[in-house]
Amino acid sequence: MSVTPKKPLPVIIIGAGPVGLCLALYLAQREVRSCLIERFDDQTFIDQEARAGSIHPATLEMLADLGLYERMERRGLIAPKFQYWDREADHMFAEFDHTVLAGDTRFPYVLQCERTKIIDEAMQVLRQSTFCDIRMSTEFVSFTQDADSVEAVVTDTAGSEERIRGSFIVSCEGGRSIVRKTLNIEFEGYTYPERTLTVAINYDFDKARGYSYRNYLSDPEQWSNLFKWTQPERWRVHFPTNIDDAPDKVLSDEHIQTQMQKFLPRDQPYEIVHRTLYTVHQRVAATFRAGRAMLAGDSAHVNSPIGGMGMNSGIHDAVNLGEKLCGILSGRYQSDVLDRYTRQRRHVAVNHTKLQTERNKKLLTEKDPAARQRNHDHLRRTAEDAKLAREFLMRTSLLNSVREAAAIE
Numbered sequence: 001m002s003v004t005p006k007k008p009l010p011v012i013i014i015g016a017g018p019v020g021l022c023l024a025l026y027l028a029q030r031e032v033r034s035c036l037i038e039r040f041d042d043q044t045f046i047d048q049e050a051r052a053g054s055i056h057p058a059t060l061e062m063l064a065d066l067g068l069y070e071r072m073e074r075r076g077l078i079a080p081k082f083q084y085w086d087r088e089a090d091h092m093f094a095e096f097d098h099t100v101l102a103g104d105t106r107f108p109y110v111l112q113c114e115r116t117k118i119i120d121e122a123m124q125v126l127r128q129s130t131f132c133d134i135r136m137s138t139e140f141v142s143f144t145q146d147a148d149s150v151e152a153v154v155t156d157t158a159g160s161e162e163r164i165r166g167s168f169i170v171s172c173e174g175g176r177s178i179v180r181k182t183l184n185i186e187f188e189g190y191t192y193p194e195r196t197l198t199v200a201i202n203y204d205f206d207k208a209r210g211y212s213y214r215n216y217l218s219d220p221e222q223w224s225n226l227f228k229w230t231q232p233e234r235w236r237v238h239f240p241t242n243i244d245d246a247p248d249k250v251l252s253d254e255h256i257q258t259q260m261q262k263f264l265p266r267d268q269p270y271e272i273v274h275r276t277l278y279t280v281h282q283r284v285a286a287t288f289r290a291g292r293a294m295l296a297g298d299s300a301h302v303n304s305p306i307g308g309m310g311m312n313s314g315i316h317d318a319v320n321l322g323e324k325l326c327g328i329l330s331g332r333y334q335s336d337v338l339d340r341y342t343r344q345r346r347h348v349a350v351n352h353t354k355l356q357t358e359r360n361k362k363l364l365t366e367k368d369p370a371a372r373q374r375n376h377d378h379l380r381r382t383a384e385d386a387k388l389a390r391e392f393l394m395r396t397s398l399l400n401s402v403r404e405a406a407a408i409e
Contacts, residue, residue, distance in 0.1 A: 008329050010035045010133065012152050012166035014140045014179060016045065018115060019297035019314040020172035021122035025066045026322030028131040032329055035164055036126075037154055041137045046120060049276065053114045053229050053236065054079075054214065054308030057098065058398040060107035062319045069107075071121040076113030077230045079213035084379055086372075087219035094379040095212065100390045104399060112213055114229055115311060140178060143169055145292045168292045168325060172318070175281065177299035183290045189283030189354075192304070197239045199256055200274035204233050209264060216364060218372065222262060223364035225305075234273065237263065238305070240365075241277065251275050280304050282358065284349045288317075288342040292335075296321055301349035304357040312398055313353045317345050320405065344405040352401040 011027060013020045016038035024034045038045065055063070055072070063069045084094040101108040126132050141153040141161070150169040155161050171179035180187065205211045205226060215226040225238040239259050241250045249255055253272065260270045281302045288295045297314030321341050327333035363379075366372045382388045394400045 008033070009149055009165055009167040011325055011329075012037065012143075012150060012164060012169040013172055014152070014170065015172035015174065015297075015299075016040075016119065016123065016134070016136075017172060017174070017297065017314075018118045018122065018311055019318045020170070021119055021126060022062070022066060022315050023170060023172065023296065023318035023322050024126055024132045025068075025122060025129075026319055027326065028126065028129040029066070030322075030326045031131055032326050033131050033133070035133045035135065035166060037135050037138050037140050037152070037164075039137070039139050041157075045123070045136065046116070048116055048119070049274070053112050053227060054312075055111040055113055055118075056308065056312045056397045057101060057105040057107045057109065058402050059312040059315050060111055061105060062315060064106065065319075066122075067125060068118075068121055071125070072111060072113050072118065075117045075121070075230060076111040077213060077228060078109050079112050079228075080109040081212045082110070082214035082216070083212045084376070085211075085215055085217045086376060087217045087222065087224070092210075093376045094383040096383050096389055096393060096396075098393055098397065100386055101393055101397060101399070104390075104394065105397070110214065110308075110397075112227065112229055117230075118311075140173065142182065143179065143293070145169070150292050167329060168294065170294045170296055170321065171299040172297050172314075174298045175283075175302045177295060179293055180285060180295055180299055183293060185290065185295070186286040187283045188286055189281065189302075192280045192282070194243050195241050195250070195277050195279050196305075197241050197250055197256070197259070198276050198278070199237045199239070199260070199272060200229075201235050201237060201260065202231075202233055202271040202273055203235060205235050205264070208266075216360070218364045218366070218376065220365065220367040220372070222259070224263065225364075239263075247277055250277055282354055284346065284354060288346055289338045294321060294338065294341065296345075300345070301353060303353050304361050309353045309357055309398065313348060313401070316348070316398070316402060316405075320345055340409065344408045347408055348401045348405050352395070352398070352404075356395065 010033040013034050013036045024036050027034045080098045083092050085092050098108045137157050139155045143152045150166050152164045171177045213228040217224040227236045257269050284301045285295050288300045296317040303310050324337045324341050363375050382392050
């Protein structure tokens with residue numbers, strides 16, 4: 001008498017952001033079951049804040065393999081170039097062009113496409129799969145694990161409790177990860193003493209001033225980032241703020257208009273579409289794995305947004321981890337391959353994501369005039385030399401980080 005083998009327990013994924021969705025898609029493509037837990041309902045999920053809008057070449061390659069790239073390109077903006085500006089002198093001192101990477105990647109450009117569009121498209125694709133049980137409006141409460149499985153406790157909108165068994169659990173729930181806190185994994189690093197104001201503006205910055213779609217503005221007092229998004233003439237601007245100022249003041253129309261007029265004076269007020277104030281952290285978890293529980297994305301590492309590396313690096317976590325989970329559940333790998341996940345992705349978080357974003361911020365905020373000039377001259381020379389420009393872009397595009405990680409045993 002033959003016995004039908006039991007189906008492997010699903011991988012439990014907490015959080016349907018870009019990281020959780022990409023992990024679920026990777027598993028589903030390989031017919032590995034998952035259970036995706038998301039606290040938002042369908043409408044709130046779609047109405048989330050439109051942030052994290054730059055997708056780098058290394059990530060575009062992964063999204064293409066997941067069947068998402070063409071869907072994203074239709075809703076995005078191809079940005080092959082980005083610029084560095086000196087705000088004090090009001091001139092552009094360096095411009096980098098990703099086309100020098102044409103021999104290194106299928107996608108020698110950045111795609112400007114908001115996070116909300118990524119999760120919308122990924123969710124649409126995932127809903128077509130029979131290999132993912134999507135649980136919207138479901139709150140993750142806690143979990144336990146033993147040598148063979150994990151068990152997550154969740155509640156629905158009525159407060160009814162349910163226990164879900166899985167083979168592994170992956171925290172893609174953000175910087176306040178319940179999984180990480182439950183495991184008492186230290187979140188090593190620091191918090192910047194100032195807050196950052198982000199404003200979405202409707203204005204033709206490229207036509208009015210000649211900015212590229214992605215710009216970094218160096219200034220000892222009011223450094224900034226300026227990026228074009230895909231809605232007609234919508235741009236996102238970052239400003240530093242005074243830590244002693246009340247949030248209501250910083251977020252007021254008067255304060256924002258004053259900052260914008262300093263940024264680019266004009267006769268009329270700017271059309272403010274959205275505003276938010278947030279604290280910036282540079283932190284990396286001491287380990288990304290404990291038993292059958294893993295951390296990915298912001299649950300494992302948070303960083304300054306300068307350079308647009310956080311979401312990108314998180315998606316790389318998802319693809320790296322997905323390959324290992326598929327290997328374990330198919331019997332090709334032993335579970336200790338998950339320690340390699342920590343070695344590979346933590347190396348990237350510390351030596352690429354954290355290091356690069358710290359360098360980016362220091363460059364833009366440098367106060368010493370001589371040091372600022374040296375920084376600007378160095379970047380200008382780098383951009384003007386094809387070999388140096390390629391080396392620089394291999395780092396900022398995250399292509400180097402993926403290759404380095406793959407070489408770590």
